[in-house]
Amino acid sequence: MSASLATQLVNLFASLLLLIAFAMLAQRRVLSLIHLFAWQGAVLALNTALVAFVTHQHHLYYSALLTLILKVILLPWILHRLIDKLNVRWDVETLVNIPTTMLIGVGLVIIGFNVAMPISHLSETVTRGTLGIALASVLLSFMMLITRRKAVPQVIGFLAMENGLFFAATSATYGMPLVVELGVALDVLVGTFIFGIFTFHLREAFDSLDIEHIEKLKER
Amino acid sequence: MNAAIAIQLGQAVLVVLLAPLFAGWVNQCRAWLQNRRGPGMLQPYRVLRKLFHKDAVLAHRASFLFRATPYIRFGCMVLAAYIIPTLASGLPISPAADVIALVGIFALGRVFMALAAMDIGTAFGTMGARREMLVAFLAEPALLMVFFTPALISQSTSLSTIVHTLAYQPFVIHPGLAFAAIAFLMVLLAENARLPIDNPATHLELTMIHEALVLEYSARHLALMDWASNLKLLAYATMGLALFAPWGIARTIDGPSLWLALACLPVKLAVAGAALALLETLSAKLRIFRAPEFLAMAFLLAVLGLLTHVLLEGAA
Amino acid sequence: MALEGSQLAIALVLVGGLHWFAVGMAGLAVPQSLFWIARILFPLGALGGLAVAAGGVVALPQEPAAAILPLGLPDLPFHVRVDALSAFFLVLLGIAAVGVSIFSAGYFRAGQGTAPGLLCVQYHVFLASMALVLVADDAYLFMVAWETMALSSYFLVTSNHRMPEIRRAGFIYLLIAHVGAVAILLSYGVLQAGQGDYVFSSMRAHAPQGAWASTAFVLALFGFGAKAGLLPLHVWLPEAHPAAPSPVSALMSGVMLKTAIYGLLRVTFDLLGAPQWWWGVLILVLGLLTAVFGAMFAAVQTDMKRLLAYSSIENIGVVLIAIGLATTFRAYSMPLLAALALTAALYHCINHALFKSLLFLATGSVLHSTKERNLGKLGGLVHSMPSVAFFALIGALAIAGVPPLNGFVSEWLLLQAFLATPSLPNSYLNMLIPLGAAALTLSAGLAGYVMVKFYGVIFLGQPREPALAHAHDAGWLERLGMAWLVAGCVALGLLPLKIVAILDPVNSLLLAQTLSETAGRSGWLFITVLAPERASYSPLIVFCGMLSVVAATFLAVRFRYGGRVRRSDPWDCGHPGLTPRMQDTAEGFGQPIKQIFEPMFRIERQLPTPFDERPVYRATADDHFWYWAYLPVARLTERVSRWIGVLQHGRISLYLLYSLATLVVLLLVVS
Structure with missing residues (x-):
């Protein structure tokens, strides 16, 4: 496979990642959000496998496999169970209306890319052009974290942010050492469990998943 | 030169004659997907024939605008059929209008249709006009933005040059086009009164846009309006094919490439029509005030496609 | 010679x-x-x-x-x-x-x-x-x-x-005109650069540099912007024009x-030397905001002349977008693209002069014959004022930017200028310019909406008031005046290459670059940008093609199926008694825009309750700027003047004392 085709494919995956990040920003339904998250994981796994194939870095195959298992199968399954248990398949309310959110998102993409540009110029890898997009999707997920008011979409936003970071790592430095990656994966898994437990408690305490209720906890 | 003009004319005539068939194919696919038998692919022709043979009924207050509009709108769509490279690119009339002018020509047809709907002064007509313009004022910029990504890639707004660049240059993956394609699909659905925005099968007044606009038309006027709508759908489909699947469109005017183009076209259109029907079957109609949101998303997606292109390929 | x-x-x-x-x-x-x-x-x-x-x-x-x-x-x-x-x-x-x-x-x-x-x-x-x-x-x-x-x-x-x-409208106009004039005067003060010579040739020879140049530019933008209706200074326009x-x-x-x-x-x-890149960006951004703002507000107006006034704001925004692009290109020494953008700006100027004058004149005829400016009380005038309706139709189509009329040509040129943007040596700019193109197309889309509303509500449908039945068409002089402008619109629309050639001396004067050579590469029928395969447009072919297809269709249908027509009442869905009040009002037509862009307007709604004897619905969509910028300034001015007013006692000797004290203080300062 020629280097230029590989670069093009990585660019394609990067823009798919961005597209999915935007789709998540625009999505009202929790169930579709989870599907989108799974798709994002799949794109990520494919991209990692591609980079592994092009650069002959075998440890990247493992991390692609790990991504596949964790982010395409396991986490979506956990989230599915979570929303089944909590019975929250309804539409998500957003704090800001969706076109505005997306407009701000476009601004974030511009900023993300410009900030990443000097770093991408330093990098020598085939995938350096995508660093900006990775950063942009991190910012977009952050944005989703802010604009959602229910707990489950926030969890998904957090996980999507991690996806962006992972993509940045793959594109800038051909991935982190496997040990670090395993640790991060474990962290994410544990984080999701904690979030799950947290949401259960949230509902028990306030009979709602609206995180605005947490504001009541502050001391006056 | 004479051959080119003949092919130009032939392409236009072919598109004008094929348009009802394509609409019939989409409807037939939809019927199959919904486990119905459907009226058959030739039904639009039968409808046109029936309408042409009837006497026209006009409202008392109809002005010259109302009577001229079916012809003008039909003329706009035929002109579009001349310009869009359906069979071959680089035909003699195609330099007369680039993609921006093409959007303008569609806008001309739409403005006249909206004005004609307001002409009689009924509640439905004006409501339809308002809704049509509501869809249009977002769909039109979205369509322009969709065109701008391939225009930047090929450094040209002429559809012929775009087809040349995308189909005959060495193959390059353009990620920006993926965004543009999705946005284009959304615009296509909205502009042709298809499902998430408008329901072509309904006659329930409160949910309709397109039907409210042509409510006062009858007989030959209605036939022309319907034919123009079929043409518009086919024009969008062929535009989409030219932008996102340009393979097979003849570059030079010679026998083999034209036969290839003639063979590719029905296959591509059949697939596109079936996909359109599938998409429509899977989606549910949106409330009218979700429509601007839908279109705003199409618009932003198209802008994002443009940005992605500038980001990933512009600097290189 | x-x-x-x-x-x-x-x-x-x-x-x-x-x-x-x-x-x-x-x-x-x-x-x-x-x-x-x-x-x-x-x-x-x-x-x-x-x-x-x-x-x-x-x-x-x-x-x-x-x-x-x-x-x-x-x-x-x-x-x-x-x-x-x-x-x-x-x-x-x-x-x-x-x-x-x-x-x-x-x-x-x-x-x-x-x-x-x-x-x-x-x-x-x-x-x-x-x-x-x-x-x-x-x-x-x-x-x-x-x-x-x-x-x-x-x-x-x-x-x-x-x-x-x-x-009141006149007062606001005079006030902003003078604030603008002061800024222009100051700008000329900076431009003469201490030479003491206010002739333009001397200013040109001694153009200020660096920060002074920017000061002169910003003052000029403010001053001329106040006259043109640039965004925060636009408030006089919708008051004065109606x-x-x-x-x-x-x-x-x-x-x-x-x-x-x-x-x-x-x-x-001309007077300032080489521009700095951010001047162009400033004009561009202000122009974009002005264009979108104007179009949005035009869509919700209910007074036909106010609607046109807001549409003028939009068009000035479009002109400024083009000027901003031209300035940016000039700052980065890309004269050909600058000439393209400048041509778009000038083209749009003359287009707007023609079609906006035409539409204002048409509203004048409507006003004379119906005594009504309120869109809610008009309608159906196409029957009683056919010639005015025809002229206004051309004007409305031109301003909506549809081919083959003139509004489309300048829009086309401007979009081409946006698209021709190669990699500018500034990455933020490179990414902002597509967004600019998006905002421009949005305002163009809204302009179409506005014009359908304007034309449809005034001229089409049923008359909303019984008095409109007595409306009469305009006199021959009025019609002649409008026909002159219509002819201009059509000529500018169909012969763009000629017009570009006529405009070219301006390009060569300001940018030392001509455009007509690249614009005419495909012969006199087409206008092209940079190269024929890049982009070309031929309004004449579009127009003739359209005409021939329409004529052929008409003749074919007539010949084959005859032209029988039966007149009847419109379909009333089984509820007899279709009244003019059932049509959409101007408010109704603006309502979707109001709802979509709600944060942009200051909306006040007065909703009736079910128990009202005489239910009234009233909704106004006001300008935020008035409340955010102008009223605070006015209040501040009032407060300051009250404070200064303490000095006034009305006794002559006291005033003379002030003069004496000032004189003494000044003498002390000087010595």
């Missing part, structure tokens, strides 16, 4: 201007005779317009020519100069003035506010002062002409001065706003 030609041009323009002045003064001879004023003087004024336009046409391809008038203060004679830039705007002024003057001959009637004689003076002085602004070659004459223009138009706006809201008589609105919107564009171009491209 060249010298003779350019001197001829100056002579023609000055004769035209003097002619206007004389015609105005002749109005005072018999100030109450409507026949003398309307039927004789106004058509004579149209001749002055022809002279000015002819002067401009002669001067466009010539070298600049200057002259010194034996007028003005001692040692400060008036300098005049006609170069390609002023020649272009003179053509614009002349052409629009011809149409509007002919229309006015049939328009002005007795018994409205100002006496006809006075109106005639103000109108023609207004025209003459605009011509003088365009030929002024020193800041002194420029400011004199500029202020004369502002004052004469102020009097014209308030010609119906017995209505308090018109006086208040003025329609021909005056037409001139103000069509021509006077362009003098501000002329001033901005003169300072930015």
